Amino acid sequence: MKISTRLLWSFALLCFSSLTFADTKPKLTLDEFFNAVSFSTVALSPDGNSVVIAAERADWEQQIFRTDLWLYHDDGKSGSLIQLTQSGHDTSPKWSPDGRWIAFLSERKSSSEKDSDSADDKEDKGEASQIYLISPVGGEAIAVTQGQEEVHTFSWSADSRTLYFATRNPWTKAQKEDYKKQWKDVVQYRTAERGDTIFALDVPSALARHTAAPAKLSEKEQSDVDKESYLTPGARPIATSPLRVDDLLTSPDGAKLAFVTNAVNQRQEKFEDVEIYSLDLARVAAGDLPANERNEKSLLQPRQLTHNQAVETRPHWANDSRHIFFTVEVGDVAGPYRDLQPHLYWVDSEKSNGESFTIEQWSKDFIGPVDHYAVASDSVLTSARLGTEVSVYSVAAPKQSMHQLNGWSGTYSTLAASPHSPRIAFVYSSLQKPAEIYLAESADRLADAHPITSFNKSIAEKDLPQGKPYRWKADDGTTVEGMLIYPPGKFEAKHLPTLTFIHGGPADADGNHFEADWYQWSALAATNGWLVFEPNYRGSTGYGDKFLQQIVPVIVSRPGKDILEGVDALVKDGIADADHLTVGGYSYGGYMTNWLITQTTRFKAAVTGAGAVEHVGNWGNDDTTYDDAYFLGGRPWEAQQRYHDEAAIFQIDKVKTPTHMVGGANDIRVAVLEDYLLEHALYSLSIPNKLLIFPGEGHSLSKNPWHGKIKVREELKWLQKYGGVPAGN
Numbered sequence: 228m229k230i231s232t233r234l235l236w237s238f239a240l241l242c243f244s245s246l247t248f249a250d251t252k253p254k255l256t257l258d259e260f261f262n263a264v265s266f267s268t269v270a271l272s273p274d275g276n277s278v279v280i281a282a283e284r285a286d287w288e289q290q291i292f293r294t295d296l297w298l299y300h301d302d303g304k305s306g307s308l309i310q311l312t313q314s315g316h317d318t319s320p321k322w323s324p325d326g327r328w329i330a331f332l333s334e335r336k337s338s339s340e341k342d343s344d345s346a347d348d349k350e351d352k353g354e355a356s357q358i359y360l361i362s363p364v365g366g367e368a369i370a371v372t373q374g375q376e377e378v379h380t381f382s383w384s385a386d387s388r389t390l391y392f393a394t395r396n397p398w399t400k401a402q403k404e405d406y407k408k409q410w411k412d413v414v415q416y417r418t419a420e421r422g423d424t425i426f427a428l429d430v431p432s433a434l435a436r437h438t439a440a441p442a443k444l445s446e447k448e449q450s451d452v453d454k455e456s457y458l459t460p461g462a463r464p465i466a467t468s469p470l471r472v473d474d475l476l477t478s479p480d481g482a483k484l485a486f487v488t489n490a491v492n493q494r495q496e497k498f499e500d501v502e503i504y505s506l507d508l509a510r511v512a513a514g515d516l517p518a519n520e521r522n523e524k525s526l527l528q529p530r531q532l533t534h535n536q537a538v539e540t541r542p543h544w545a546n547d548s549r550h551i552f553f554t555v556e557v558g559d560v561a562g563p564y565r566d567l568q569p570h571l572y573w574v575d576s577e578k579s580n581g582e583s584f585t586i587e588q589w590s591k592d593f594i595g596p597v598d599h600y601a602v603a604s605d606s607v608l609t610s611a612r613l614g615t616e617v618s619v620y621s622v623a624a625p626k627q628s629m630h631q632l633n634g635w636s637g638t639y640s641t642l643a644a645s646p647h648s649p650r651i652a653f654v655y656s657s658l659q660k661p662a663e664i665y666l667a668e669s670a671d672r673l674a675d676a677h678p679i680t681s682f683n684k685s686i687a688e689k690d691l692p693q694g695k696p697y698r699w700k701a702d703d704g705t706t707v708e709g710m711l712i713y714p715p716g717k718f719e720a721k722h723l724p725t726l727t728f729i730h731g732g733p734a735d736a737d738g739n740h741f742e743a744d745w746y747q748w749s750a751l752a753a754t755n756g757w758l759v760f761e762p763n764y765r766g767s768t769g770y771g772d773k774f775l776q777q778i779v780p781v782i783v784s785r786p787g788k789d790i791l792e793g794v795d796a797l798v799k800d801g802i803a804d805a806d807h808l809t810v811g812g813y814s815y816g817g818y819m820t821n822w823l824i825t826q827t828t829r830f831k832a833a834v835t836g837a838g839a840v841e842h843v844g845n846w847g848n849d850d851t852t853y854d855d856a857y858f859l860g861g862r863p864w865e866a867q868q869r870y871h872d873e874a875a876i877f878q879i880d881k882v883k884t885p886t887h888m889v890g891g892a893n894d895i896r897v898a899v900l901e902d903y904l905l906e907h908a909l910y911s912l913s914i915p916n917k918l919l920i921f922p923g924e925g926h927s928l929s930k931n932p933w934h935g936k937i938k939v940r941e942e943l944k945w946l947q948k949y950g951g952v953p954a955g956n
Contacts, residue, residue: 252690254715255754257943259689261285261936263743264682266654267294269641269664270329272322275648276301277363279311279320279329280664282682285932286315292932294318296331298363299666299679306666306679311361312368318356319380323387328430329363330371330390332356332378358392360434371433374458379423380474385481389511390428391465393472393486396421397458420491422469425484426462427511433461465511466527470500477508478548479646483576484508485532485551487542494850494895495557498536498564503551504529505576532574534583536564543602546646549577552607554597557734557854560586564857566734568596568768568775571609573625590622590629594771596734601644601651608632608651608670610639612769615696615710615738619653621670634673638740652679656741658694658712658750661686686743690715692753694739697760699796705777707789708770709762710737711802712753723758724807724952727794727830730761731814733778733786736769737761745928745935746813755943756952757809760797764789764819780860782842782873783822790819791827805829809950810884811942813837814897814926821905824886825878832949834942836889837897837926840905841874848898879908885915887945889938891924917945 268281278299286293293315299308316334323330334356355377359368372378372392381392398406398421410419470488477484483505490500506527510516516525532551533539537558542551550573559565560572571589578585595612606623617638620629637657644651649669655676656662661683667676694712701707713720728749730737741750749759763769764786766778778785797803809832812820817838824833839845843863846855859873860866871877886909890902902918909916919941921934928935946952 252688255686255689255691255750257751257936257940259686260743260748260751261932261939263661263686265744266641266662266664267318268320269643269652269654270320270322271643271645271648271650271652272363273324273326273645273647275645275650276303277326278643278652278664278666278679279322279363280680281318281320281331282680284682285936287932289315290931290933291315292929296320296329296361297680298329299664300363301666308679309365311363311365314368317359317368321381321383323383324385325387327362327387328360330358330360330381330383331368332381333359333368334377335359335370358390360430369434369437371428371430371437372459372462376458379472380486382475382477382484384477384508385479388430390430390433391425391475391477391484392428392462393423393425393468393475395471395491396424396467417492422467422491423472424464425466425468425472425475425486425506426459427465427516428459428462436460463511463516464526465516466506466529468504468529474542476542476544476551478544479546480548481512482508482548485542485544485576486529487539487553492850494852495538495854496850496852498558498853499534501538502534503532503539503542503553503574505532505551506530530576532576532584533560533586535560535586536562540569541600543600545573545602546604550575552600552602554600557851560588564853565776566779566854566857567772568734569598571597571600571607587625589625590620590627593620593629596768599640599642601642602646603644603651603670604646604649606670608642608644610642610653612736612738614708614769615736615763617738617740619670619673632670632673636739638738657739658741659687659691661741661743683743690754691741692750692759693718694759695719696738697793697797697802699793701765701789701792705765705774705789707762707764707793709760709793710739712749712759712761714753714756714758717758721801722804723802724756724950725760725794725797725803725809726752726757726946726950727760727762727790727808727810728752729790729810729812729816729819730763730767731812731816732768733764733766733815734768734775736763736767738763738769745938748939751939752943752946755947757946757950758803760793760803762790762793764793779858780866780869780873782858783818783875784873786819787822787826790823794829807831807951809833809946811835811946813889817897821875822873824884825875825881828881828883830884831951832946833884833886834945835886835905836938837891837894837899837902838905839897839901840876840879840908841901842870844904845897845901848895848900850895876904876908879905880912882909882912882914885945885949887942888916888918889942890918890920891926891928892920892922893924894926896926915949917941 264284270279280297283294296311320331358372361368376394379393473489474487485505537560538556539553540556542553552573554569575585597609597611600609609620619632622629641654663678664680665676697711798805810830811834813836817835820835821838856862890899906918
């Protein structure tokens with residue numbers, strides 16, 4: 228049979244097209260991007276054979292972010308991943324030391340008001356977080372605490388028989404009714420705040436009460452319950468604090484309970500609000516505490532272990548049951564307040580140097596921040612940043628240098644270890660690998676770790692951007708670094724339209740990682756045709772404390788120079804297209820965006836969110852006021868000129884850049900009034916602008932996933948409209 232030449236050519240073309248289609252990955256879409264799953268907790272079982280995971284994803288129908296617990300189990304032959312809970316409101320899982328139970332917090336409600344409710348609102352609705360237990364072999368979750376006060380934090384006893392937990396000091400029904408009678412809906416700012424009570428709950432008794440058939444209470448019995456000062460049956464108060472208790476942790480030998488306090492309203496306004504305390508549990512073990520009443524004189528008296536100008540976070544007992552590890556969010560453990568990178572410290576709970584107990588920094592020679600850490604059997608494992616990479620390190624003693632483990636290029640986080648197993652679990656991502664949970668047989672086999680989840684597999688199969696670090700010289704000779712993230716298929720191409728995308732913090736950094744949310748959407752911007760330039764300006768982490776501190780007291784002008792000099796270098800090197808430059812950021816990235824559009828007209832479009840344009844009102848409305856004063860060299864009346872010189876509002880008449888703005892209606896980190904002020908200024912100057920306000924949201928758009936998705940959708944449209952890059956380019 229004779230085949231025509233035309234038919235042969237058609238057949239060849241069809242084969243070529245099929246092969247080309249098969250080799251070409253589809254681009255990442257907005258919908259796929261916002262279906263990414265993130266991980267808030269990774270906890271390894273005591274024997275190392277199981278991992279419990281708190282996974283968060285968007286529930287578009289209910290308009291909430293749902294967090295459910297998943298369990299990975301390795302039987303030695305194969306591993307399996309099952310979903311443990313399905314309420315959508317389950318967080319903070321912790322294994323019992325004997326491995327028989329997983330305790331977690333849950334609101335177990337259908338309302339999407341989770342993040343906006345005040346404590347009193349939750350009381351009225353009966354929606355406060357409580358402790359639940361679930362067996363790792365499955366079954367229904369069991370509530371072991373109850374009442375209208377939410378559980379702030381909890382910890383297992385070393386023998387797994389007791390749960391310690393903290394709530395706001397409970398009121399009886401009569402106390403609540405009397406308060407409402409006097410004050411109606413009037414808010415007594417500060418004066419009505421209540422500290423916390425720490426309780427001990429016998430777990431076997433709580434489980435027995437759950438198993439027993441519930442009996443209907445008589446009128447007198449119900450009246451007695453209403454009069455009690457706490458509502459969880461069997462819970463014994465063991466200590467009180469005038470402050471909120473944010474973290475509870477039991478020493479491995481079971482003899483001590485440590486906790487970290489915070490301001491009741493969770494605003495960072497006084498250094499002394501955040502400190503580490505310990506309790507001697509001997510009297511609890513002996514049953515020498517009141518069972519049915521809270522007698523202040525008979526309760527345990529906490530010992531204050533720290534007394535400094537730092538915000539201690541992520542506490543964890545050392546295996547010696549004597550030292551408590553912690554990192555610092557802001558501030559300094561030694562001397563007057565100054566912002567340093569998060570370093571690893573421990574405090575000796577038995578050795579006092581007079582005013583406070585002895586604190587020691589681990590691996591002082593490491594210049595980057597310790598982002599996460601885990602206490603293993605014979606060492607401490609850390610995920611720590613140097614430049615644009617976050618690797619895993621091991622260290623066995625305070626004065627030793629951290630030893631980098633042999634792993635992959637990218638970003639490690641949320642480490643989990645056990646003192647009884649060599650295994651470690653962690654979250655890993657890189658620019659072309661969306662985040663998943665991995666399990667390694669031991670720290671020295673990190674590079675052989677295997678993924679135990681595949682929640683983000685569909686994103687991994689897309690044509691994701693490539694990137695690389697980029698360095699330039701600032702005007703004072705300092706080397707500054709950032710990341711370049713290229714559109715798919717255009718790696719290292721020249722003359723690209725560029726989005727300068729500025730990270731928040733400022734004590735943070737961008738690098739080789741994959742993140743998919745409303746805050747960090749570089750991958751989506753690159754997919755839409757933009758070269759994304761992420762500058763790690765002065766004030767960023769990963770380059771030493773001196774580099775971080777050079778932002779003081781020039782909070783926007785010094786990093787602003789770094790960023791603009793980076794843009795200049797990109798244009799000079801032929802990488803960025805000078806005619807298609809845009810800029811954007813959120814939080815401190817919003818501060819910088821607002822400042823930069825007053826310093827140059829080169830940007831064709833700007834997208835900014837939750838960024839201040841002045842500092843006096845922002846200092847008064849911010850919930851982290853002492854770092855604001857530090858950055859500007861004092862409080863408003865102490866550094867008046869600096870508050871003026873570093874504020875965009877006083878130079879706003881220079882702005883020519885069309886600007887898109889967003890803000891959470893309930894934001895108290897950067898008050899939404901700053902967004903209204905910027906919008907009003909641009910409107911009065913007839914500069915193209917648009918402002919979106921997200922109801923019920925705070926600084927973090929964590930209430931309704933549609934808000935973040937709409938935010939990024941509209942920001943991309945704005946960049947395309949004014950930046951000159953067609954949609955889908």
